[in-house]
Amino acid sequence: xxxxxxxxxxxxxxxxxxxxxxxxxxxxxxxxxxxxxxxxxxxxxxxxxxxxxxxxxxxxxxxxxxxxxxxxxxxxxxxxxxxxxxxxxxxxxxxxxxxxxxxxxxxxxxxxxxxxxxxxxxxxxxxxxxxxxxxxxxxxxxxxxxxxxxxxxxxxxxxxxxxxxxxxxxxxxxxxxxxxxxxxxxxxxxxxxxxxxxxxxxxxxxxxxxxxxxxxxxxxxxxxxxxxxxxxxxxxxxxxxxxxxxxxxxxxxxxxxxxxxxxxxxxxxxxxxxxxxxxxxxxxxxxxxxxxxxxxxxxxxxxxxxxxxxxxxxxxxxx
Amino acid sequence: xxxxxxxxxxxxxxxxxxxxxxxxxxxxxxxxxxxxxxxxxxxxxxxxxxxxxxxxxxxxxxxxxxxxxxxxxxxxxxxxxxxxxxxxxxxxxxxxxxxxxxxxxxxxxxxxxxxxxxxxxxxxxxxxxxxxxxxxxxxxxxxxxxxxxxxxxxxxxxxxxxxxxxxxxxxxxxxxxxxxxxxxxxxxxxxxxxxxxxxxxxxxxxxxxxxxxxxxxxxxxxxxxxxxxxxxxxxxxxxxxxxxxxxxxxxxxxxxxxxxxxxxxxxxxxxxxxxxxxxxxxxxxxxxxxxxxxxxxxxxxxxxxxxxxxxxxxxxxxxxxxxxxxxxxxxxxxxxxxxxxxxxxxxxxxxxxxxxxxxxxxxxxxxxxxxxxxxxxxxxxxxxxxxxxxxxxxxxxxxxxxxxxxxxxxxxxxxxxxxxxxxxxxxxxxxxxxxxxxxxxxxxxxxxxxxxxxxxxxxxxxxxxxxxxxxxxxxxxxxxxxxxxxxxxxxxxxxxxxxx
Numbered sequence: 001x002x003x004x005x006x007x008x009x010x011x012x013x014x015x016x017x018x019x020x021x022x023x024x025x026x027x028x029x030x031x032x033x034x035x036x037x038x039x040x041x042x043x044x045x046x047x048x049x050x051x052x053x054x055x056x057x058x059x060x061x062x063x064x065x066x067x068x069x070x071x072x073x074x075x076x077x078x079x080x081x082x083x084x085x086x087x088x089x090x091x092x093x094x095x096x097x098x099x100x101x102x103x104x105x106x107x108x109x110x111x112x113x114x115x116x117x118x119x120x121x122x123x124x125x126x127x128x129x130x131x132x133x134x135x136x137x138x139x140x141x142x143x144x145x146x147x148x149x150x151x152x153x154x155x156x157x158x159x160x161x162x163x164x165x166x167x168x169x170x171x172x173x174x175x176x177x178x179x180x181x182x183x184x185x186x187x188x189x190x191x192x193x194x195x196x197x198x199x200x201x202x203x204x205x206x207x208x209x210x211x212x213x214x215x216x217x218x219x220x221x222x223x224x225x226x227x228x229x230x231x232x233x234x235x236x237x238x239x240x241x242x243x244x245x246x247x248x249x250x251x252x253x254x255x256x257x258x259x260x261x262x263x264x265x266x267x268x269x270x271x272x273x274x275x276x277x278x279x280x281x282x283x284x285x286x287x288x289x290x291x292x293x294x295x296x297x298x299x300x301x302x303x304x305x306x307x308x309x310x311x312x313x314x315x316x317x318x319x
Numbered sequence: 320x321x322x323x324x325x326x327x328x329x330x331x332x333x334x335x336x337x338x339x340x341x342x343x344x345x346x347x348x349x350x351x352x353x354x355x356x357x358x359x360x361x362x363x364x365x366x367x368x369x370x371x372x373x374x375x376x377x378x379x380x381x382x383x384x385x386x387x388x389x390x391x392x393x394x395x396x397x398x399x400x401x402x403x404x405x406x407x408x409x410x411x412x413x414x415x416x417x418x419x420x421x422x423x424x425x426x427x428x429x430x431x432x433x434x435x436x437x438x439x440x441x442x443x444x445x446x447x448x449x450x451x452x453x454x455x456x457x458x459x460x461x462x463x464x465x466x467x468x469x470x471x472x473x474x475x476x477x478x479x480x481x482x483x484x485x486x487x488x489x490x491x492x493x494x495x496x497x498x499x500x501x502x503x504x505x506x507x508x509x510x511x512x513x514x515x516x517x518x519x520x521x522x523x524x525x526x527x528x529x530x531x532x533x534x535x536x537x538x539x540x541x542x543x544x545x546x547x548x549x550x551x552x553x554x555x556x557x558x559x560x561x562x563x564x565x566x567x568x569x570x571x572x573x574x575x576x577x578x579x580x581x582x583x584x585x586x587x588x589x590x591x592x593x594x595x596x597x598x599x600x601x602x603x604x605x606x607x608x609x610x611x612x613x614x615x616x617x618x619x620x621x622x623x624x625x626x627x628x629x630x631x632x633x634x635x636x637x638x639x640x641x642x643x644x645x646x647x648x649x650x651x652x653x654x655x656x657x658x659x660x661x662x663x664x665x666x667x668x669x670x671x672x673x674x675x676x677x678x679x680x681x682x683x684x685x686x687x688x689x690x691x692x693x694x695x696x697x698x699x700x701x702x703x704x705x706x707x708x709x710x711x712x713x714x715x716x717x718x719x720x721x722x723x724x725x726x727x728x729x730x731x732x733x734x735x736x737x738x739x740x741x742x743x744x745x746x747x748x749x750x751x752x753x754x755x756x757x758x759x760x761x762x763x764x765x766x767x768x769x770x771x772x773x774x775x776x777x778x779x780x781x782x783x784x785x786x787x788x789x790x791x792x793x794x795x796x797x798x799x800x801x802x803x804x805x806x807x808x809x810x811x812x813x814x815x816x817x818x819x
Contacts, residue, residue: 085499088535091528092506102509102519105388116385133382133391137446137458140335144439144462147342148469151432246343253339261332265325267384 118277119207119286127212128289136260139213139296143253146303146316155314188230195223203297207286213293217300224305233313242317245302252295259288259295323370324378326363327395327449330403334360334442338435346430350418353434354411360441361407368400372810377817379451388515393449398658398814401807402582403448405662406575408796409669410441412789416673417567419782424474424565433473440466440571447579453501453591454511456583460497464490464547467576470568471560482559489556493547493580500540504591507532513590517819524596534600537592541584541602548580550643551613554636558624561632561672562686569628570672573635574665581642581661585654588646589819598649607647607739611746613640618753622760626686627678630757631671634712637750638664644743645727651815652733656726658811663711663719663800670793671708677701677786678765688764695765700783702765704790709758711797714751719800724751726808 012018093101109126117125127135203216228236266273278285306316337356341349371377377396381387414437425433439462446459468490471483505511507529508519523529546553561569588597597603617637624630638660645657675686681697682690695702711718724747731743800807 084535085539088503088532088539091532091535092503093529101507102388102515105509105511108389129383130385130390131454133393133452134455134458136335137443137455137462140338140439140442141458141461141465143339143342144436144465144469147432147436147439148465148472151429151436151469151473154429154432250339250343254336257332257336257339261328263384264328264332264382267390268325268328268381273384 114280117286117289118280119289120280121207121209121212124206124212124286124289124293128292129287132260132263132292135292135296136256139253139256139299142299142303143249146249146306149307149310150316153310153314154316184230188226192223192227192230195226196220199223199297199301203293204283204290206293207289208281208283213296214300216293217297218304220297220301221304221308224301225308228305228308233309237317240305240317242315245306245317248298249302252298256292256295256299259292263288323366324380326367326370327378327380327393327445328382330360330363330445331393331442331449334438334445337438338442341431341435341438344431344434346427346434349431349434350414350421353437354414356438357407357411357414357441360445361404361411364400364403364407367395368397368404371395371397371400372813375813388510388512391455392451392512393446394451395449396814396817397810398818399448401810401814402658402662403445405665406444406448406579407441408792409574409665410437410571412793413567413570413669413673415789416786417565417570417676419785420566420676421473429473433470436466436469436473437567437571440470440576444575444579447583450586451514451590452512453504453516453587456586457494457498457501460547460580460583461494463576463579464494467568467572470572471564473568474563474565476563478559478563482556482563486556486560489553490547493543493545496539496543496546498543500536500538500543503532503536503539507536513586516591517593520591520596521593524593524599530599533592533596534602537587537597537600538602540587544580544584544587545609545643548577548584549636549639551609551616551636551640554613554617554633554639557636558620558629558632561635562626562628566673566676569632570669573632573672574669577635577639578642578661578665581639581657585646585658586818589654589815594649594819603647603649605647606643607742610640610642610644610647611742613637614644614746614750615640615753618750618757622753622757625688627675627688627691627761628672628686630761631668631675634754634757635664635668637754638668641723641727641750644746645730648727648730648734648739648743650730650733651812652726652730654815655808655811656723656730658815659726659800659804659808660723662807663723663797666719666793666796666800667708667711670704670790670797671712673786673790674701674705674708678705688761691765693765693768695762696768700787700790704794705765706762707794707797709762711801713755713758717798717801719797719804722801722804726804 009018109122109130113122113125113130114120117129119125119129199216199218199220199222201216202211202219203213206212206216224236224240263273263275265271275287277287280286284290302316309316333356337353341353344352367378377394377399379387379392379394382391382393384390421430421433443459443462443466447456447463450456450459464487468483468487471479471486501511504516507523508516510516510519520533523533549557557573561573564572588594614637617633617635617640621630621633621637624633641660642657642664645653645660647653648656677698678691678694678701679686681701682692682694685691695705707718711720714720714724727743727747731740734740734743
């Protein structure tokens with residue numbers, strides 16, 4: 001295989017037309033006449049996509065010449081950026097050497113973290129107590145991402161009958177749908193409870209050891225996804241509908257906002273806040289860290305499953 | 320009146336809450352809620368402004384019980400409160416004048432998501448204005464990036480999707496570089512809070528080797544924010560993003576979001592690096608050169624546009640050039656001019672972006688110049704407001720654009736450098752001339768009716784009052800900034816004094 005062919009394949013792969021795993025993975029569909037039809041449909045759709053409200057002449061002018069310079073400049077600027085960053089890092093004071101860096105912040109986190117936050121896990125104490133404002137923002141970053149994906153993928157009147165929903169795709173989905181597969185179901189029955197319990201453990205143990213809301217929520221979300229792929233949406237919808245998912249996210253985020261707002265308010269006005277720190281090492285310790293971890297974990301789990309569900313069927317849950 | 324000290328915290332927390340509330344509300348309820356909530360926020364910001372002006376000191380507010388170098392902190396001074404008030408006014412006006420288009424462009428089931436995104440955007444704008452901490456700045460910058468992508472893709476026509484992808488890639492590159500800069504600065508100083516960081520940096524800047532590292536890290540951070548705000552070589556995402564999105568998004572993105580990044584940069588320069596240390600770095604001259612190039616090239620590209628929204632968007636690139644030129648001139652005068660221009664441009668550009676769809680509406684829904692012939696005669700209200708906006712952009716006296724150009728010239732005089740003064744005056748003259756050429760061309764196009772038969776297809780635009788009222792607010796603010804520029808300049812100067 002010569003270089004040109006590789007390059008051609010590479011760019012086709014970048015465009016998404018070429019599947020590297022085609023004919024390798026078990027169960028892939030052989031390209032048939034429906035594939036050709038889909039390709040033509042895609043081409044037509046792409047043409048419409050790029051030309052709506054914009055003249056083809058301008059696009060062509062943008063493409064010619066511009067692309068060559070563009071690739072050249074991109075490579076050069078990447079190399080320059082890498083060089084500059086490496087040079088900067090090489091100039092930084094070396095670890096252990098005498099340097100003018102202030103250590104008062106990290107020292108206090110390590111030395112007095114347990115006493116001041118009540119959490120054995122200093123990292124949890126840092127992100128949910130000392131610097132809780134950042135984490136408040138961080139949990140809303142996830143929420144903002146969910147909103148964007150919903151705007152893009154949620155099925156509605158506008159994209160319901162779009163040509164991307166071609167029958168080939170549906171056929172392919174049905175072919176790969178393993179929810180009727182008995183091996184998948186048996187294995188699912190075995191591992192899903194373990195994964196969910198493990199997720200809850202990580203979530204509840206965030207103040208005492210490695211873990212916390214983000215990681216626990218991600219594990220729980222993954223458990224839900226495996227549950228869905230083993231048993232299908234019908235079973236998930238019996239307890240986890242779109243409404244439930246939205247309500248969980250809403251209640252968790254609201255709780256997070258107001259609980260933290262209360263702590264900020266009390267702290268800034270030098271008032272005593274009524275949240276007990278608990279005994280370090282116990283489950284109920286670390287003040288607000290445990291409830292906040294639960295809130296974050298629920299949001300993360302809902303968001304992860306929401307993404308999966310949006311990509312698979314265009315809604316965050318059943319009606 | 321100590322309760323007012325809590326208002327900055329309240330604006331952030333309540334906007335975040337509104338974001339998740341709109342997520343569960345129905346579309347129409349979400350819109351009403353958002354409008355009322357924003358009016359409430361405007362009042363709160365106004366009260367903070369009044370409080371800081373009367374007490375003459377900024378409000379430092381620890382987030383939680385831990386004091387400055389250990390816990391987060393927010394701080395509200397005159398400058399932040401002034402800009403927050405202006406931002407809220409523009410936010411309200413954009414929603415009021417654009418919600419009809421939101422209802423048209425979006426599916427009914429997604430309208431509440433749009434308002435949720437707007438509320439999160441408000442929260443991050445507020446947090447970026449108030450924050451005193453580099454990493455909080457980064458977190459809320461991330462929310463701003465995501466929500467602005469979301470506000471672009473809501474209009475599901477092909478071109479917006481492409482524009483949003485391009486916007487997202489460039490913005491993520493910018494965020495990444497900003498984060499790298501923050502990490503390097505943290506590694507150097509051991510602080511994320513801006514004020515303690517500045518103290519450490521002041522000591523470091525004496526050592527030439529450390530000064531070099533400081534310059535490079537600040538440079539990485541600056542390039543990140545420059546990409547996000549659309550400084551000259553990085554402005555190519557602008558025309559598509561602003562040109563095809565729903566009017567409310569275009570107005571908010573061009574006048575608030577890209578300005579918020581610049582304000583964060585100014586905050587980093589003033590509060591984290593220290594103005595004196597920054598002025599020793601060569602980055603400042605780069606601002607001047609790129610700013611001037613952006614002013615000229617953005618205007619030239621605007622002349623080539625065949626579509627009115629793309630023209631206005633390219634002119635935004637030129638205006639970002641003005642702001643960076645002011646920062647390049649440096650000194651208190653340069654930054655005053657830059658911030659005044661942020662205000663003047665926000666008021667003007669939101670007016671233009673909210674007006675062009677009204678012109679297109681009476682011209683077969685097309686933004687192309689050839690279809691827009693005599694459109695101002697068909698929709699007279701939109702014509703008048705486009706005229707006001709154009710005159711401000713060109714820099715005709717009485718309007719905000721003139722005052723800000725005057726400020727740039729004065730900052731050039733105060734820079735005590737002949738080359739800089741000549742460059743600034745020439746750039747201002749060239750850019751104003753080019754602005755005049757393409758805006759007057761547009762005005763002639765939309766007001767002339769060569770065959771005398773175009774005005775007959777008069778379409779009476781629905782919700783006329785819902786358009787005139789918010790636009791009248793913007794026009795009044797424009798005139799206020801133009802005629803009584805000394806009021807806001809006085810506030811900016813006082814704000815900058817307590818900003819560092």
